[in-house]
Amino acid sequence: MNGWILAATVALGTGLGTALWGVATGPLRRRVVAQNMSTALACPALLLLSQGYARPSYVDLALVLALLGPVGTLVFARLLADDLADDPPRAWGVTWVVAGFGAVVVGAVCAATGPSPEMVKLLVIGALLIGGNVLASRALSGGFPGAGRG
Amino acid sequence: MGVLPYLVAAWIFLAGCYGLATSRNLIHAVGCLAVCQSATYVLLLAVGYRDHATAPVFSDVQPGSRPVVDPVVQALTLTDVVVGATVTALLLALVVQVSKRHGTVDPDALSELRG
Amino acid sequence: MSRRARLWLVAVGGGALAALLVAACLDLPAFGGTRHPYGDRAVRESLARHTANTIASINFDQRAFDTLGEISILFAAVLGCVVLLRQTRDEHRARPEPEPVALPVRRYALAVLPVALLTGLYVIAHGQLSPGGGFQGGVVAATSLHLLYLGADYRALERIRPVGLYEVGDALAVSAYLVTGIAGLIGGTAFLANTLLPYGTFNTLSSGGTVPLLNAAVGMEVACAVVVLLARFLDQAVEIEEGK
């Protein structure tokens, strides 16, 4: 076991553990935020694992998750808009903390990779991950203002 | 370690079965079936795992340089994940039909309707 | 059966099943063992046919017949959904009103859609090299189209998604898979045997003989199937209403 995998283990154990707790209990607004956090945390963890196993091809998983994770959250934001409209989630603190974690991980993995085509891919993943995550939080807190009609 | 992954797979399967049997909503029951399906994935991949091995995908490693895990079970699981999702969709379509015909998705209420 | 009786039945049956499962688990070869005879042979065979991704080689070459079974299940499931979710006589269509979407969400959806579509195609195209393939890439590509529903509105999705075309595409892809199989038969070997095309250079896009062809056919089938499925569900959830 190397440092990358250790970091991934800690991130998964604490981060996803907390996300699971959040998604299992509490009001709906907390659950959707926890769901969004779970994808936003798993994506950096996949990058760490890819680096830890020395397999650049595993990065594709992180790419797909960075793309589809926010799409999944948009699904909930759109179809649960009626329920969320009365009691919108406000969780910008958590969002920025998780986004910062993603940025740190992407930076570290980029530094370990060095300038190469792979690094460009990593930067794209980083941009998609952070942009998608922040946008998904925005969509949850009133992204569909006409809720209740469609 | 030894048998932990197998026991986790058995646990997931039994939990899913319990949910199926006690469900009060057919949509929830379909979700429980998806949980049961995931137990089979965990079991198959656990059977194929080899310690300190890597994936048998040779686009970025030299063949023979590292031990690899069993690809056969992975191929089985891979197709089933996607096909399982469409079967879930079929079951959900059935639930929509049931709700149209009987106006409820509670299995207990359904059996009262019939009997 | 009353609820209580059923719970008892589940408890007894589940208990027995749990005991059997645990007994079976204790007898399985220990997790992480080194003996994988099938796996070793599959890897050797895949390398002999210049396919870098062994899993793609198993799915589309060594066990291609099994995959034919899988895509038939997929096809049948989609067919079942189309039949079950059709519009019945006592229902009518109501045009859904366009739903207002916050500007950043709309911009994000429209910007990410092409990226996701491209990623889906990339995952399909690299199936025989790196992790990925028709099954995964097809789902990614089909899901990405529905960003239009999520981020813009339902009518925009309808404009770029003539469902009939995708139904034809689904059937065509299954036929393409069959035709590739029969071509092997005509070529003098066996159904779906990977002997027609040269194996090519290891670890390039055109390596693996018929593997890329079958992979592309499956990718197209899965993508069309998911689009058709979601179209039916969206129809039911958004458009179709009860009564005349």
Add this chain to the structure above:
Amino acid sequence: MADAVIVVVLLLVGATATTAVAVRDPERQALVLSVLGVVLAVLFTVLQAPDVGLSQLAVGSALTPLLLLLTVRKVRRRAQDKGRQE
């Protein structure tokens, strides 16, 4: 020690699956199932099956929740229509 990550993720999968069964409301269950999809994908990655992980991500993160929620919406809309007619 090298297996610590596998043990951690396995326990997460077990816990998430149990939660997915225990949460009875279909909408909230869809949220847990989406988390289960992601956790399973991570498990498949640490079991060195990236192909399967990719498959699970593609299906579990967006497709299954979308199907479940559309069904919930349809069933609920029917119930509302009925209520209005009566």
